[in-house]
Amino acid sequence: MPHIHVLDQITIDKIAAGEVIERPASIVKELVENAIDAGSTSVTVEIKDGGISFIRIRDNGCGIPKEEVKSAFLRHSTSKIETVEDLSHIASLGFRGEALSSIAAVTRTEVITKTKDSDLGTKYVIEGGKEVSLEETGAPDGTTFLVHQLFYNVPARRKFLKTPMTEAGHVQDLLMHLALSHPEVALQFLNNGQEKLRTSGNGKLKDVIYQIYGRDVAANLIELDYEKGGLRITGFLGKPVITRGNRNFENFFVNGRYVKSGMISKALEDAYRDFVMQHKFPFAVLHFHLNGEEVDINVHPTKMELRFQKQQEVYGTVFEAVHRTLLEPELIQRAEVPE
Ligand code: ADP
Ligand code: MG
Numbered sequence: 254m255p256h257i258h259v260l261d262q263i264t265i266d267k268i269a270a271g272e273v274i275e276r277p278a279s280i281v282k283e284l285v286e287n288a289i290d291a292g293s294t295s296v297t298v299e300i301k302d303g304g305i306s307f308i309r310i311r312d313n314g315c316g317i318p319k320e321e322v323k324s325a326f327l328r329h330s331t332s333k334i335e336t337v338e339d340l341s342h343i344a345s346l347g348f349r350g351e352a353l354s355s356i357a358a359v360t361r362t363e364v365i366t367k368t369k370d371s372d373l374g375t376k377y378v379i380e381g382g383k384e385v386s387l388e389e390t391g392a393p394d395g396t397t398f399l400v401h402q403l404f405y406n407v408p409a410r411r412k413f414l415k416t417p418m419t420e421a422g423h424v425q426d427l428l429m430h431l432a433l434s435h436p437e438v439a440l441q442f443l444n445n446g447q448e449k450l451r452t453s454g455n456g457k458l459k460d461v462i463y464q465i466y467g468r469d470v471a472a473n474l475i476e477l478d479y480e481k482g483g484l485r486i487t488g489f490l491g492k493p494v495i496t497r498g499n500r501n502f503e504n505f506f507v508n509g510r511y512v513k514s515g516m517i518s519k520a521l522e523d524a525y526r527d528f529v530m531q532h533k534f535p536f537a538v539l540h541f542h543l544n545g546e547e548v549d550i551n552v553h554p555t556k557m558e559l560r561f562q563k564q565q566e567v568y569g570t571v572f573e574a575v576h577r578t579l580l581e582p583e584l585i586q587r588a589e590v591p592e
Pocket of ligand 2: 283286287347352353
């Protein structure tokens with residue numbers, strides 16, 4: 254047996270990167286969430302080749318001061334929390350301080366960033382976790398990330414990437430969810446130079462739904478706003494005429510974060526049971542607002558599956574909120590009109 258030894262930092266980061274970065278969409282998720290955390294009102298995402306060879310993300314957020322750019326790329330470095338207690342009232346999407354170090358470990362990354370109070374910006378290039386250059390440069394306020402050649406140094410992972418079309422689809426799905434969770438951010442997505450998504454950033458969820466799903470869906474929505482026991486649910490339900498054969502139309506957000514939850518899906522579908530045919534799933538965009546202490550978002554690095562402290566009560570509240578909204582008289586009439 255070889256001697257036991259501690260791995261070098263670059264190897265550690267490469268391994269750890271696997272937890273956070275699985276495909277181009279993971280990089281886009283981390284970088285757009287960072288842009289939102291930085292207070293951006295406008296974010297542009299461009300990819301080529303499904304994001305495998307090229308991702309560019311430009312924001313108009315607060316930027317990173319020159320003397321902090323390098324540390325932003327260190328593992329476990331974050332400006333968002335200090336102690337584990339902060340996790341209970343976390344307002345930002347990120348907090349682990351793992352994204353930039355992970356991305357840099359498995360790509361060639363370039364960042365150009367400038368804060369408002371600085372005349373010049375900073376350009377930092379890092380490749381496979383190693384610094385290439387750091388220099389001052391003219392730049393607009395905000396941050397631009399350029400990420401090239403995902404997994405160029407991890408062939409084992411590169412093999413598992415799907416076709417550019419499939420990867421671009423994952424990016425588009427993700428951006429759709431980010432747009433629905435942040436109607437106050439103008440989001441633009443270009444795939445190989447073609448615009449695939451654009452939201453206005455006017456803060457109106459209904460407008461984002463229209464921009465993503467089109468007129469037929471937007472014309473068949475019922476607004477939902479319900480509060481019980483410290484949980485407020487807002488958003489839109491689709492009238493029973495716009496059901497689907499799968500769950501792709503179910504979108505849930507908890508305190509601004511897109512989540513998957515079998516429990517919420519079940520409550521939603523149970524509440525629709527009397528209104529739709531079997532094996533049909535409703536359209537829903539529901540935002541859950543509750544005290545951060547009642548959800549545990551610290552379950553997985555990608556933070557998508559979450560746990561409520563009071564699962565059963567949340568189920569009851571969702572069911573009630575949806576059922577009551579669907580029982581609004583005008584809607585019953587509509588539901589009876591044949592398709
Ligand atoms: P986390 O988001 O968990 O804090 P990251 O590795 O994603 O960790 O980012 C590290 C730090 O870099 C952030 O805490 C933030 O201070 C800074 N940062 C990253 N992206 C941006 C951005 N687009 N604008 C401003 N600051 C950023
Ligand atoms: Mg982050």
